[in-house]
Amino acid sequence: MSRLLSTAPAADGFHMPGEFEPHSGCWLAWPERPDNWRWGAKPAQAAYVEVAAAVSRSEPVTMAVSDVQFEHARTVLPAEIRVVEISTDDAWIRDMGPTFVVDGKGARRGIDWRFNAWGGLDGGLYFPWDRDDRAAAKVLEIEGADRYRAPIVLEGGSIHVDGEGTLIATEECLLNPNRNPELSREELERTLHEYLGTEKIVWLSKGVFNDETDGHVDNLACFAAPGKVLLSWCEDEDDPQHEISADAERRLRAATDARGRSFEVVRLPSPGPIEIAAEEAAGIDAVEGTLPRGPGDRLAASYVNFFLGSTAIVFPLLDERHDDEAAEILRATFPDREVIGVPAREILLGGGNIHCITQQVPAPVHR
Amino acid sequence: MSRLLSTAPAADGFHMPGEFEPHSGCWLAWPERPDNWRWGAKPAQAAYVEVAAAVSRSEPVTMAVSDVQFEHARTVLPAEIRVVEISTDDAWIRDMGPTFVVDGKGARRGIDWRFNAWGGLDGGLYFPWDRDDRAAAKVLEIEGADRYRAPIVLEGGSIHVDGEGTLIATEECLLNPNRNPELSREELERTLHEYLGTEKIVWLSKGVFNDETDGHVDNLACFAAPGKVLLSWCEDEDDPQHEISADAERRLRAATDARGRSFEVVRLPSPGPIEIAAEEAAGIDAVEGTLPRGPGDRLAASYVNFFLGSTAIVFPLLDERHDDEAAEILRATFPDREVIGVPAREILLGGGNIHCITQQVPAPVHR
Numbered sequence: 001m002s003r004l005l006s007t008a009p010a011a012d013g014f015h016m017p018g019e020f021e022p023h024s025g026c027w028l029a030w031p032e033r034p035d036n037w038r039w040g041a042k043p044a045q046a047a048y049v050e051v052a053a054a055v056s057r058s059e060p061v062t063m064a065v066s067d068v069q070f071e072h073a074r075t076v077l078p079a080e081i082r083v084v085e086i087s088t089d090d091a092w093i094r095d096m097g098p099t100f101v102v103d104g105k106g107a108r109r110g111i112d113w114r115f116n117a118w119g120g121l122d123g124g125l126y127f128p129w130d131r132d133d134r135a136a137a138k139v140l141e142i143e144g145a146d147r148y149r150a151p152i153v154l155e156g157g158s159i160h161v162d163g164e165g166t167l168i169a170t171e172e173c174l175l176n177p178n179r180n181p182e183l184s185r186e187e188l189e190r191t192l193h194e195y196l197g198t199e200k201i202v203w204l205s206k207g208v209f210n211d212e213t214d215g216h217v218d219n220l221a222c223f224a225a226p227g228k229v230l231l232s233w234c235e236d237e238d239d240p241q242h243e244i245s246a247d248a249e250r251r252l253r254a255a256t257d258a259r260g261r262s263f264e265v266v267r268l269p270s271p272g273p274i275e276i277a278a279e280e281a282a283g284i285d286a287v288e289g290t291l292p293r294g295p296g297d298r299l300a301a302s303y304v305n306f307f308l309g310s311t312a313i314v315f316p317l318l319d320e321r322h323d324d325e326a327a328e329i330l331r332a333t334f335p336d337r338e339v340i341g342v343p344a345r346e347i348l349l350g351g352g353n354i355h356c357i358t359q360q361v362p363a364p365v366h367r
Numbered sequence: 368m369s370r371l372l373s374t375a376p377a378a379d380g381f382h383m384p385g386e387f388e389p390h391s392g393c394w395l396a397w398p399e400r401p402d403n404w405r406w407g408a409k410p411a412q413a414a415y416v417e418v419a420a421a422v423s424r425s426e427p428v429t430m431a432v433s434d435v436q437f438e439h440a441r442t443v444l445p446a447e448i449r450v451v452e453i454s455t456d457d458a459w460i461r462d463m464g465p466t467f468v469v470d471g472k473g474a475r476r477g478i479d480w481r482f483n484a485w486g487g488l489d490g491g492l493y494f495p496w497d498r499d500d501r502a503a504a505k506v507l508e509i510e511g512a513d514r515y516r517a518p519i520v521l522e523g524g525s526i527h528v529d530g531e532g533t534l535i536a537t538e539e540c541l542l543n544p545n546r547n548p549e550l551s552r553e554e555l556e557r558t559l560h561e562y563l564g565t566e567k568i569v570w571l572s573k574g575v576f577n578d579e580t581d582g583h584v585d586n587l588a589c590f591a592a593p594g595k596v597l598l599s600w601c602e603d604e605d606d607p608q609h610e611i612s613a614d615a616e617r618r619l620r621a622a623t624d625a626r627g628r629s630f631e632v633v634r635l636p637s638p639g640p641i642e643i644a645a646e647e648a649a650g651i652d653a654v655e656g657t658l659p660r661g662p663g664d665r666l667a668a669s670y671v672n673f674f675l676g677s678t679a680i681v682f683p684l685l686d687e688r689h690d691d692e693a694a695e696i697l698r699a700t701f702p703d704r705e706v707i708g709v710p711a712r713e714i715l716l717g718g719g720n721i722h723c724i725t726q727q728v729p730a731p732v733h734r
C-alpha cells in the first residue's frame with residue numbers, strides 16, 4: 001500500500017539521502033522497445049542482466065518487466081532477483097522511477113515526479129510516455145512507501161544530492177523550457193528544496209556533449225561523499241566535452257556546499273569519442289516520434305554514469321583505452337566497495353548508462 | 368524473488384492449510400473485460416471495492432490490476448489496500464492464482480497450476496488465457512514465495528482441503544476431459560496428494576446447477592473446520608439443485624475423512640433461482656470465443672461461495688428472502704468471526720462469487 005500525501009517532504013521532516021548512504025535495495029526496468037534498442041533489445045537485455053547480477057552482489061534487486069517480456073526476463077535473470085510486472089514506455093527507472101526520501105526516524109516515502117520523456121512534445125525522446133509516468137506509483141505500492149506526487153516535471157538523473165543540504169544540477173536540463181516553463185528559476189529552486197529537503201543548489205551549466213536528456217547531471221558529475229565530487233573529464237581541448245567539463249570544474253571550485261565546505265573534485269577520464277556504428281544503427285526500428293539513431297552519431301559516454309551501491313560500484317566498461325584507469329580511480333575513491341565493471345556499450349546505444357537504469361531504495365535512517 | 372522448484376510440495380514437507388487457518392493476507396484481481404462484465408465492468412468494480420474493503424477488516428489485501436485500470440483502481444480502492452500491476456485475462460484469482468502451501472517450520476511456498484480458462488478449447492470460457500496463466504508466478508514474486516509449477520490443469524476453486532489430509536472436489540470438474548484427459552483418476556489423485564499434501568479425496572458428483580466452471584466445489588461445499596462441511600442446500604424437489612445437494616450430502620454422510628472422522632454437514636440455503644435480466648445481458652459486449660450471457664440464463668448462485676478470513680466471513684448478499692438466514696447460519700458456524708454481507712449480484716453476473724475472486728495467503732505455521 002502507498003498513501004497519496006497532500007503535503008511536501010521537507011515540511012514533513014523528510015529529505016533525499018546521498019546515493020553513497022546505505023541502501024535497502026535497487027530497482028531496474030527491462031528494455032524492450034525495438035525502436036530504441038537494436039535487434040529487438042536482446043543485446044541490451046543481456047547487458048541489463050549483467051548489471052542486475054552485479055548490483056545484486058551489493059543489495060536486493062527488483063526488475064520491473066512488462067507482461068509480454070515477463071516469462072523471458074524471469075528465465076534469463078538470476079533467481080535471486082525479484083521480477084515484478086510494471087508496464088513502462090522504456091527502461092530508465094532512474095528517470096521515471098520514484099525518488100526516495102527518509103526522515104531520520106525510520107520512515108521512508110517516495111516522490112513521484114511528473115515525467116514527460118525528457119522534454120514532452122518539445123524535444124522529448126518518444127511519445128506517449130504515460131506508462132513511464134505511472135511507474136513510480138507502482139514501485140511505491142510494492143515498497144509500501146507513501147507517495148508525494150510532485151507538481152513539477154523532473155527526472156531522477158537530473159539531480160544529485162549530498163544528503164546534507166546540497167543539490168547539483170545543470171541549467172541545460174532543469175531550466176530547459178521543455179520541462180517546467182511556467183516556473184522561474186527561483187520558483188523551481190524553492191520546489192526542489194521543498195521536495196528534496198535541500199537548502200542550496202550548485203548549478204553547473206551543461207551536461208555531457210550531445211546528451212539527449214538535455215544534459216543530465218548524472219552523466220557528468222556525482223557525489224562520492226559530502227564535499228567530494230567525481231567529474232567526467234576530457235583532456236582533449238579540441239573536443240567540445242573539454243570546455244563543458246572545465247566550466248563545471250570551475251563552478252565547483254568556486255562554490256561551497258550547504259554546510260559551507262569547499263568541494264574536492266576528482267577527475268574521471270572520459271572514454272574516447274564513441275559513435276554509433278552503421279551495423280548498430282541498422283538493427284533499430286524506424287518509428288515516427290522516437291529519436292532516430294544514425295550511424296556516426298556521437299554517444300554521450302561517461303564513466304560517471306555508474307551505480308553507487310551499498311557495498312559495490314557497478315560502472316560501465318566503454319573503451320579499452322580508459323576502462324582500467326576509470327576502475328583505478330573508482331577503487332581509490334571507494335576503497336571499501338567492490339568495483340565491478342560491466343560491458344555497457346549496448347546500454348549506451350540506448351541513450352544512457354548504468355546510473356540511468358538503476359534506482360536505489362535507501363535504507364531507513366534512525367538518528 | 369521466487370525460485371522455480373523442481374520438486375513437489377508433499378515430498379518437501381509442505382501441505383495446503385485449511386482456509387479457516389490464520390492468513391497473512393488476501394489477493395484479488397480487478398474486473399475489466401467488457402465481454403464478461405456489463406457496462407464496462409463499472410458495477411462489478413464497485414462490488415469488488417466493497418469485497419476488498421470487507422476483507423481488509425480481516426487481513427491485508429492486495430489488488431492485482433492491469434496498467435490500463437491502475438490509476439482508476441488506485442483512486443476508488445481504500446488507501447489501505449495495496450494495488451499492484453498484474454495483467455490478467457479476467458478477475459478470478461481463486462482459480463488462476465497460486466495455491467499456498469506451508470511446512471510447519473515457518474516456510475511458505477506456492478503452487479502455480481496450469482490454467483486453461485475452465486476447459487481450454489473444449490468448453491473453456493474465453494480465449495486466450497495466457498495472462499491468467501502467468502499471474503500466479505507474479506503473485507509469488509511479490510510474496511517472496513518459491514514456486515512449484517504443477518504438471519496438471521487445476522483451478523483453486525475446484526478443491527477444498529481441511530489441512531489435515533482431506534480434500535473435497537467434484538467429479539464433474541476434476542475428471543472432466545477438458546482438464547487433464549491424459550490422466551486416469553488414480554494418476555490425478557496421486558498428483559493432487561503430491562502437491563497438496565493430502566491423503567484422501569472425498570469425491571462429490573456435481574457442482575451447483577448450471578455452474579459454468581464445470582461444477583467447482585467451492586460453489587457447493589466448503590470446510591468450516593476439519594470434519595465440518597457447509598453445503599449449499601435446496602429444499603425445492605422440483606429444482607435440479609435439490610438432487611445435486613442431496614447426493615453430495617449422502618456422499619459426505621457416508622464418508623470419513625483422512626483422520627477417520629465422520630462429517631458434520633451444515634446446510635446453507637440456496638438463494639432462490641436467480642436469472643440474468645434482459646437489461647443486465649444488454650450491457651455486455653458480444654465477442655466470439657467468450658461465453659455469451661443471455662437474458663433468462665440461470666445463474667449458479669450460492670452462499671457457500673464466501674471468503675473465510677482470519678477474523679471475518681465475507682459472504683454474498685444475493686436474495687432478500689434468504690440473505691438473513693444465510694447470515695445467521697454463518698454466524699452460528701463461525702462465532703468468533705465478524706460476518707459481513709456484501710451485495711454480490713454483479714459478481715454473480717460475471718460467473719462466480721466472493722470465494723472465486725479471493726485468494727488467501729496463509730500465515731506461516733510453526734509447529
